[in-house]
Amino acid sequence: MRKVISRCSHALTGVLLFILSLFAVAAPPTERRLAYVVSDLGIPYWEIMSRGISSRAEKLGYRTTVYSTANNAKQEFEVIAALINQKVDGILLSPSNSSAAVTLLKLAGNAGIPVVIADIGSDGGEYVSYIASDNLQGSYQIGKVLADAMRAKGWHDGSVGIIAIPQMRANGRERTAGFMKAMDEAGIKGAGLHQQVEFSYQETYAFATQLIESNPNLRALWLQGSDRYQAALDAIAAAGRRDQIMLVSFDAEPEFLQMIPEGTLVGAAMQQPFLIGEKAVDALDSHLNGRTVVKEQTTPVLPVSRENISELLPAINRNVLGLGESQ
């Protein structure tokens, strides 16, 4: 009897092992993981872009993790090293600067991890695709908006001061070039350029004050970044030239949807970070699935002014402010 039981138990064990092995072969593929490495998630632009990435990745079946490196190169390396150890399937990178991106790409490349760069760009290295705003087009068009506004007020002989993001960045150089082209075409003089280093309120306020004080004929300030618009407005107010100096900005803040119609802000060249995030995921997904990917992709920048804001509002809400599907 024991022998029968033993034989039966052996046969049952064999059957069970066979059934388990069949299940093992037929098991679903492991979950694909993506990582978004961004320089500073505290900046709304990057936060909106991260939402676009997460939204699209989720739809495509990826699990996404977002890593903010606080504009710290060491943290960037630590994150990349960790991702290499985790053997993630792909990285979406918004580096702290284009120079740092080179080494990050090299490390990821050595580990065989594909990388898509979302904005900022890279000075070199191998990547799947680079998704960026068309800074040249956007700055040129917002420059024309400003020129029209100055001409409307008869200030075309006035000058324009620029508070710029670092010109070491390619996007910074493009923004300056496009805007200056529009100014040159309109015959409006430049009053000077200050590059942001700290991106702080005080820094922007100080630059705005210097430009106002050193250029009595200053009629407009152009901010290449949107987050410190209040510092510029405060400097204009402090100089007592609230109605004499116009403000125009690159990028967007939610408040701009009200400030532009009111006239506090002449206009803003609004990038579409949500859209960029989506396109970055699409590019990485295409690469992971063996499809051909365009190496350099640009998304248009919306030149929003009082005249067209109502028309562009749906696109602004979704692609610029990320107020669409995820909100």
Added chain:
Amino acid sequence: MSKASPQAPSEKSLYTLLGTIILVVVVSVLGAHATYSYLSQRDRMIQEMTENSTLSIATLQQNIAPLLQAYAVNEYENLVATEISLRKHFAIVVTNNLLGNVLGEGAYVSGKIRDAAGEVIDFRKAEHAHWLENEYENSAPITDAAGNRLGSVSVFISNKQMKEQLWEGFIQQLLYALAIALLLVVPLLWAIHRRLLRPLAEIARVIGEVDRDGVPTAPMPSYRYREINVLTDAMRQMVRVIEASRDSLHREGSRLQSVLEGTNVGTWEWNVQTGETLFNERWAGIVGYTLAELEPISFNTWLSLLHPDDHEISGKCLEAHFSDPASYYDCEVRMRHKDGHWVWVQDRGKVAVWDGDGKPLIMSGTHQDISRRKQTEEQLQNSWSRLQTLLDTASDGIHTSMKTAMSPSSASPFSACWGTPARRPRNCMSLIWFRRFPGRNWSSKYVRSSSTRRSSKLDIGARMARRSMSRSMPRGSCSAGRSTSTRPPGISLAARKRNASCVSRPASSPTALKVS
């Protein structure tokens, strides 16, 4: 006017010689200079590369440290790329301990290196570490302000790269040397051609334009250079001397030709040792030929025309002259005329050149037709024969004698008749009439000396028979002295043939005479 003789095959071009000398000198000097420069450059290059690597190390040490601390890897790699390009190093490798710690690798190694084509590429330790084996390395640590080690930087100098640079330097030196050689040789050759060789060529051309006597006819040009003008002046003077000598020779030649034509003699020149012989046209004309008809002319030409019976006497005459260089060769022989008859000629000559062994080399002389004289002699012989006949048939004795001296030792018929010749006055022209007296032998009746105007009676008591007197007349002997115009009659033709005569006469007594 004619051109000078063409260039002989063995002659070398002065252009070639000067060009070779200049090339050898220039190439030797520049080659030595290039070798010295190459060696100096090699030492300097090694020193420079070492200094460069040290300088790069110092620069990178200072500039990379803050970038290492900022984890700005791409930034310091850009510095490395700039440094390797500027200073032409083989490789620069940076070891980053900070990033290595972050990545968990101990050290992050990166840098730049040159590939086989010399292009600067990213250094990857796994691929390129073995490239750095056996290369010169200069390393230094990178530290922060507190002296903590952040990593290191190494500069590598490639032996291959050094050799390539040395080769490049060698090629540059070679090209430099060639360029300098070209710059030196071409102007030097041009200057030599322009200032020296062209005037010499012009002088040679002028000298080459000569008349039929080989004397230059074109005027010798003048030049700006003293040394060349010395040469041209000397040549002008030489040409003037040659022209004067030629004129003198022409005059002398004309005179000699006139003498030869006036005396109607032929001339000959004989190389005794080779047999080569030169005759003039008159020589050939004496035997009825032209020179062209006698070609090829040699000593055998003369021998072939010489009468067979005169070979011996001619040989004796030559031997007599060769054995006594102070004497003259003088020989009368017969030669066959083109028409077949024999011509009497008198050959006179003397050895002009003797070789180092004292043997005759060149002999020259004249060739004179004496057939007419010989004919006269024959006529005289005939007359003498007739006189002989007359004497043989006459009852009186007759003796004639020339107005000339008589040698005391001469044994003449006259002396046979007259006894001792010592009694006969010198320089006399005498006619002696012998009368036969019945019952008596010869007696003298009267003798008168025309030279002394002195009369004397000679008692010829000698008993001399007429026949014996006639037999004692001289016959067939060699003529003595320069002239044999007075020959005794009664010589037969056979005897005359034997009379091909010669004399080896001392040059110091040309006028000594014997008359019989």
